[in-house]
Amino acid sequence: MLNGTRRLGALAIAAAIFASACSSTAATGTPAVTPAPAxxxxxxxxxxxxxxxxxxxxxxxxxxxxxxxxxxxxxxxxxxxxxxxxxxxxxxxxxxxxxxxxxxxxxxxxxxxxxxxxxxxxxxxxxxxxxxxxxxxxxxxxxxxxGWIVVTNKDVTGVTNLTTQQETDVWTGKDTNWNQVGGPDLPIVLIFRPSSSGTRTTFKKLVLNNATEATGGQTLTEDSNGTVTTAVSKTDGAVSVIGFAYYNDPAAKPILNGLQLDGVDATVANMASGTYKLAxxxxxxxxxxxxxxxxxxxxxxxxxxxxxxxxxxxxxxxxxxxx
Amino acid sequence: MAQLTSALPASGLRARPGLLARIDLPRRVVFAAASSMILIVALLMVFITWQGIQLFIADHVPVGQILAPTWQPDATNGPTSFGILPFIAGTVFVTGVALLISTPLSVGLALFLSEVAPRWARAIVQPALEIFVGIPSVVWGWLGITILVPFLADTFHKKIAISLPVVGQVFSMPGFLTGFSWLAGSLVLSIMILPTITSVSYDAFRAVPQELRTGSLALGTTRWQTIRHLLIPSALSGVLTAVVLGMTRAAGEALAVQMVIGNSPSMPAAITQPVTTLTSQITLDMGNTVFGEPWQDALWTMSLVLLIISITSVVLVRALNKRRMGS
Missing domain, CATH: 3.40.190.10 (Periplasmic binding protein-like II)
Known part of the structure; x- marks a missing residue:
């Protein structure tokens, strides 16, 4: 009798697995199953x-x-x-x-x-x-x-502004040392956001004009505004892009250098008027x-x-x- | 006959329903617990497999393309290429070096605990290992990014090259530009998997019967000879199980590794350079991609690869255990 129940139970489990497998198949095949149609x-x-x-x-x-x-x-x-x-x-x-x-x-x-x-x-x-x-x-x-702002490590002294062309040279790997854009003799370390992130997509479109970014040894990828802030502040010669709201966090601002873009300050007024490009x-x-x-x-x-x-x-x- | 067996429980049910229910309830509870676990695992495997093959079915990406070295999933950025080889290589290499660092340390520690340590030393080391296990991975990653990464960058930023008199330069490796590197990931992982490998191999050494030790010593062997020729061979499958378990833990770790390896999505070039692992790339991209696009399907394919790694190691552990039981 025990054997009988056990066999029945196993059968039921198998059936359940099979049924749910089928239903998950159907659900994922057509992800849009929400109301609110035409x-x-x-x-x-x-x-x-x-x-x-x-x-x-x-x-x-x-x-x-x-x-x-x-x-x-x-x-x-x-x-x-x-x-x-x-x-x-x-x-x-x-x-x-x-x-x-x-x-x-x-x-x-x-x-x-x-x-x-x-x-x-x-x-x-x-x-x-x-x-x-x-x-x-x-x-x-x-x-x-x-808005977003380009930030560098504090040791990148003397660089307060990058033009769109300079940004492109830096982020595509054409320039690899800060002395090529008026800074100290220090290798440039690019800290990207993941290629899927909205920040990276926007920066690439508005500033780099969709040029292909550098890859390899001098590039890092960090996930969030928080880790980017930590990585930039701790890595010599690092440059990255963070949200303006995060840049103005009292904990972040003193440990980062915020750069102008094409000579325009990153301010709320310049973002609203459109003179600051990266918004x-x-x-x-x-x-x-x-x-x-x-x-x-x-x-x-x-x-x-x-x-x-x-x-x-x-x-x-x-x-x-x-x- | 059949009538007889089916009639018996029915009559029992009518006679004493209360007792039957009381006896049966715990059995049903544990049966439900076990079956729901099996169900969850089965559903998980079906779901990940189904999602993982969408890249090939729905997005018509050739299966061979995932072994290409180029990761270019962004359709707005020219032709796509879903090569996940750099991430597979990153996972394998980072895990491999972590095991190379951790295995001798852990097995040595396990031997010390089981054969050498006086009771008071064991009383200190064992709780210390338990504390090790309990430290969350984010803390390891945080320690890594705060201490290890700047240390590597400051200390070993010179190019490393080995030259021999006749042959000339035989080996050269760029120094740490940033400290975010393959080695940093392996070091963090090697600490994280140390307690796993240690405790499982400790159990394997303890499982060797005491009579074998005393017999060996009675033959006049030294303690080292006993360890070398008796303990290690007889506990070998247990130690290998420990290493495989450590490997599974290392390959599946995402957060701590992601914080220190730099996540550069290209093929690993040198141990001083940034790399990416499967888990790290999944966490980086999963929030920014949308369900059903090829990009996210490729992330599911990576999950499937991780699942296959995990299943393979379970099969391996079971095979090793069977060998141990057999011998």
Missing amino acids: ATTAAATSTPASAPSAAPSAAAAAVTCVTGTITASGSTALQPLVDAAAKQYDAACSGATITVNGGGSGTGLTQVAAGGVQIGDSDVTAESRLKAPDAAKLVDHIVTRQ ADGHMYSNGTPAAGSLTEAFLAYMMSPAVQGTLIPSKFYAPVTK
């Missing part, structure tokens, strides 16, 4: 204007409060801003809980397209990464202009137009409100997108 396709490319009609009235009143729980994830470059805005919103509105995670732009886009989170933060457009049908489902909300839109994607009266809609509207655009954004070293 209705929003047309709105996909509309930008800050898609902030709902609540925004003007919210300018006069304080905050449009909606209760509920939502999650935003994605870009680590945007994370300090979105996190601070979420905390302010949560404090102003009891009953609202907005969780902000990092993970990278790709994570944000994947999760919002799959419906895992309500808002996906990204440094890059959805069209540049997702497959067309997935990208078309998402609605873009440009909430800020974020790009910060995107917050929702899966379709957020439902009227939802917390997602209210929070995205809050991101465009004077409280965030006028006060919070400059204080976190981002540039506002509304006047």
